[in-house]
Amino acid sequence: xxxxxxxxxxxxxxxxxxxxxxxxxxxxxxxxxxxxxxxxxxxxxxxxxxxxxxxxxxxxxxxxxxxxxxxxxxxxxxxxxxxxxxxxxxxxxxxxxxxxxxxxxxxxxxxxxxxxxxxxxxxxxxxxxxxxxxxxxxxxxxxxxxxxxxxxxxxxxxxxxxxxxxxxxxxxxxxxxxxxxxxxxxxxxxxxxxxxxxxxxxxxxxxxxxxxxxxxxxxxxxxxxxxxxxxxxxxxxxxxxxxxxxxxxxxxxxxxxxxxxxxxxxxxxxxxxxxxxxxxxxxxxxxxxxxxxxxxxxxxxxxxxxxxxxxxxxxxxxxxxxxxxxxxxxxxxxxxxxxxxxxxxxxxxxxxxxxxxxxxxxxxxxxxxxxxxxxxxxxxxxxxxxxxx
Amino acid sequence: xxxxxxxxxxxxxxxxxxxxxxxxxxxxxxxxxxxxxxxxxxxxxxxxxxxxxxxxxxxxxxxxxxxxxxxxxxxxxxxxxxxxxxxxxxxxxxxxxxxxxxxxxxxxxxxxxxxxxxxxxxxxxxxxxxxxxxxxxxxxxxxxxxxxxxxxxxxxxxxxxxxxxxxxxxxxxxxxxxxxxxxxxxxxxxxxxxxxxxxxxxxxxxxxxxxxxxxxxxxxxxxxxxxxxxxxxxxxxxxxxxxxxxxxxxxxxxxxxxxxxxxxxxxxxxxxxxxxxxxxxxxxxxxxxxxxxxxxxxxxxxxxxxxxxxxxxxxxxxxxxxxxxxxxxxxxxxxxxxxxxxxxxxxxxxxxxxxxxxxxxxxxxxxxxxxxxxxxxxxxxxx
Numbered sequence: 001x002x003x004x005x006x007x008x009x010x011x012x013x014x015x016x017x018x019x020x021x022x023x024x025x026x027x028x029x030x031x032x033x034x035x036x037x038x039x040x041x042x043x044x045x046x047x048x049x050x051x052x053x054x055x056x057x058x059x060x061x062x063x064x065x066x067x068x069x070x071x072x073x074x075x076x077x078x079x080x081x082x083x084x085x086x087x088x089x090x091x092x093x094x095x096x097x098x099x100x101x102x103x104x105x106x107x108x109x110x111x112x113x114x115x116x117x118x119x120x121x122x123x124x125x126x127x128x129x130x131x132x133x134x135x136x137x138x139x140x141x142x143x144x145x146x147x148x149x150x151x152x153x154x155x156x157x158x159x160x161x162x163x164x165x166x167x168x169x170x171x172x173x174x175x176x177x178x179x180x181x182x183x184x185x186x187x188x189x190x191x192x193x194x195x196x197x198x199x200x201x202x203x204x205x206x207x208x209x210x211x212x213x214x215x216x217x218x219x220x221x222x223x224x225x226x227x228x229x230x231x232x233x234x235x236x237x238x239x240x241x242x243x244x245x246x247x248x249x250x251x252x253x254x255x256x257x258x259x260x261x262x263x264x265x266x267x268x269x270x271x272x273x274x275x276x277x278x279x280x281x282x283x284x285x286x287x288x289x290x291x292x293x294x295x296x297x298x299x300x301x302x303x304x305x306x307x308x309x310x311x312x313x314x315x316x317x318x319x320x321x322x323x324x325x326x327x328x329x330x331x332x333x334x335x336x337x338x339x340x341x342x343x344x345x346x347x348x349x350x351x352x353x354x355x356x357x358x359x360x361x362x363x364x365x366x367x368x369x370x371x372x373x374x375x376x377x378x379x380x381x382x383x384x385x386x387x388x389x
Numbered sequence: 390x391x392x393x394x395x396x397x398x399x400x401x402x403x404x405x406x407x408x409x410x411x412x413x414x415x416x417x418x419x420x421x422x423x424x425x426x427x428x429x430x431x432x433x434x435x436x437x438x439x440x441x442x443x444x445x446x447x448x449x450x451x452x453x454x455x456x457x458x459x460x461x462x463x464x465x466x467x468x469x470x471x472x473x474x475x476x477x478x479x480x481x482x483x484x485x486x487x488x489x490x491x492x493x494x495x496x497x498x499x500x501x502x503x504x505x506x507x508x509x510x511x512x513x514x515x516x517x518x519x520x521x522x523x524x525x526x527x528x529x530x531x532x533x534x535x536x537x538x539x540x541x542x543x544x545x546x547x548x549x550x551x552x553x554x555x556x557x558x559x560x561x562x563x564x565x566x567x568x569x570x571x572x573x574x575x576x577x578x579x580x581x582x583x584x585x586x587x588x589x590x591x592x593x594x595x596x597x598x599x600x601x602x603x604x605x606x607x608x609x610x611x612x613x614x615x616x617x618x619x620x621x622x623x624x625x626x627x628x629x630x631x632x633x634x635x636x637x638x639x640x641x642x643x644x645x646x647x648x649x650x651x652x653x654x655x656x657x658x659x660x661x662x663x664x665x666x667x668x669x670x671x672x673x674x675x676x677x678x679x680x681x682x683x684x685x686x687x688x689x690x691x692x693x694x695x696x697x698x699x700x701x702x703x704x705x706x707x708x709x710x711x712x713x714x715x716x717x718x719x720x721x722x723x724x725x726x727x728x729x730x731x732x733x734x735x736x737x738x739x740x741x742x743x744x745x746x747x748x749x750x751x752x753x754x755x756x757x758x759x760x761x762x763x764x765x766x767x768x769x770x771x772x
Contacts, residue, residue, distance in 0.1 A: 024752040092749035094618050106746045109754045112735065124756065134758025
């Protein structure tokens with residue numbers, strides 16, 4: 001089968017690879033009908049994530065049709081149309097039973113690697129480095145889905161792929177980011193990053209009852225999409241200080257909660273941005289946290305900073321004093337997708353949201369390298385690239 | 390008046406220039422020489438030397454040599470004072486190293502003359518480098534006196550010093566060479582090397598033990614704990630039937646009952662061989678504790694126990710495995726295995742992880758890539 005393989009920094013190629021096979025009794029094989037490129041795939045593309053090896057298959061947002069099931073799978077049969085969540089969760093451990101699926105204790109066979117980096121290992125993820133399991137990803141024609149009785153959910157017949165696909169990752173991620181803000185009536189939420197995850201965070205914040213959402217980015221087309229969702233926008237390249245702009249817009253108090261949907265490759269202006277870039281280039285800092293710093297400093301006293309951008313390692317100049325002295329709450333994590341899939345599917349069925357609004361580019365799987373470049377450089381007003389094998 | 394030659398290559402002076410010392414080969418200003426003399430005077434509690442027209446110190450050579458010896462002895466005395474309890478000898482070596490290093494950096498020409506290598510630029514450069522190395526190893530030893538690594542570095546340095554002394558003995562510029570002093574220095578260095586070696590080996594054996602846990606009888610002693618989201622009966626039941634264990638323990642090949650409460654175990658040993666032993670159950674308290682011990686005559690002497698306890702607040706079962714075994718190959722075998730990335734504790738940890746996966750999910754997690762060095766992770770494993 002064809003698959004998008006990581007061949008090195010800024011080098012992905014569609015290669016011929018062997019088809020996946022059932023390895024365990026709870027596996028299923030899915031023939032993929034739609035798959036997307038995620039912002040976190042760009043961290044792999046740009047070489048920021050360690051333990052990648054040449055030939056690794058990328059992709060963790062995918063859906064398709066079941067073509068084979070292991071002998072212990074009884075909830076799915078051949079021919080079912082399913083969406084597959086990106087964290088691989090076993091369903092039987094303490095974490096899974098507490099619905100913390102993205103920190104499943106059992107799914108990562110390379111847990112010792114992640115333990116060295118982070119203390120304990122989170123759940124494995126499809127196509128996201130050997131430290132996180134070494135599972136083949138979903139930007140391919142077929143994928144093996146472990147624990148198929150826990151992860152995949154069936155897609156209703158009338159729903160198009162474009163509407164269901166983002167239940168795999170970005171819709172639950174944005175939703176969890178908003179949910180972690182503990183939104184109460186009257187709240188103002190500020191969202192850094194108007195990429196696809198940020199767009200879903202904005203929409204989710206409104207779904208969860210936020211009074212106002214302020215979106216921060218620098219690309220006019222992304223800010224325009226945010227405005228279409230009802231957000232007010234700040235272009236950080238046009239204001240002197242985002243902090244001051246937010247202060248003014250919120251009557252001097254600051255937003256009640258801040259969502260960081262930017263992550264480790266934050267683009268920063270001026271001296272601070274240069275500082276982070278320099279430190280990262282010299283491997284003195286693994287992540288750039290320009291957006292996170294701003295979010296912490298801008299949040300009102302007693303507010304919440306909800307981090308859904310992906311970070312990998314260690315950061316410099318983190319405003320711990322601001323957090324301690326102003327009673328801030330930090331909530332972070334990879335989305336516990338399995339927990340959110342069914343409720344969010346219901347919302348789609350009810351017509352409360354149509355996730356396909358983020359799609360700007362539809363390509364064939366063979367054009368994946370072009371898709372990565374377009375997405376990375378935000379060419380052609382690119383928001384989300386969906387690949388069809 | 391000394392003549393300084395321009396050196397085409399980078400000298401240690403580039404490193405120590407900020408300290409105010411003149412690098413070998415550069416044009417030494419009188420001010421820098423003056424500062425260096427005063428530093429020496431400060432260290433050795435002498436009155437400041439008077440300056441001559443070109444800045445050289447006016448005190449005679451013999452007393453300067455004596456001053457340097459005093460510095461080294463001072464260092465050794467510091468070491469002796471701080472020594473006491475535990476790695477006293479190691480700390481003393483560290484202080485002496487520091488003292489020697491400072492002497493070599495502060496007055497390389499004088500030290501070179503002292504050891505009989507003559508006051509050439511070559512020997513000055515060499516002494517500077519050696520001095521820096523000694524300072525580094527001294528700091529290393531003193532900061533981690535329980536680590537054998539720095540002492541092994543010292544052994545390496547001593548070997549290098551002997552080589553340098555040998556090279557000095559055959560130096561082309563024989564006018565400044567003093568054969569007697571060179572021989573005496575070489576003997577001293579050899580003696581120090583022997584001392585370093587014995588300390589390194591002593592620490593080395595302790596080191597492995599400290600990491601892995603040497604009991605009095607030099608067995609490896611491991612203790613690992615894991616929590617399983619299953620009731621005690623299920624966990625005990627799985628473990629009690631030893632024939633189940635090879636399903637989850639990667640290094641066990643087979644376990645067979647041989648009647649009379651005993652079982653024959655076969656495991657993967659070092660260098661691809663298999664090791665075998667018979668074991669008997671020494672304690673069996675259902676759902677609480679299981680202990681076993683190998684019988685004499687097997688390849689590997691080992692004993693172990695497993696404790697099953699309820700987790701706090703009824704959260705599953707806490708399993709604690711204790712294992713004592715004398716590894717084939719002894720300490721050297723463990724050290725070699727370490728080089729290949731296999732620690733005994735790590736294997737048990739991975740086995741327990743697999744056991745947890747089996748208990749909680751019914752299967753052991755396998756990813757395409759974790760099955761071996763596969764280029765394309767979608768490739769199915771052989772068999």
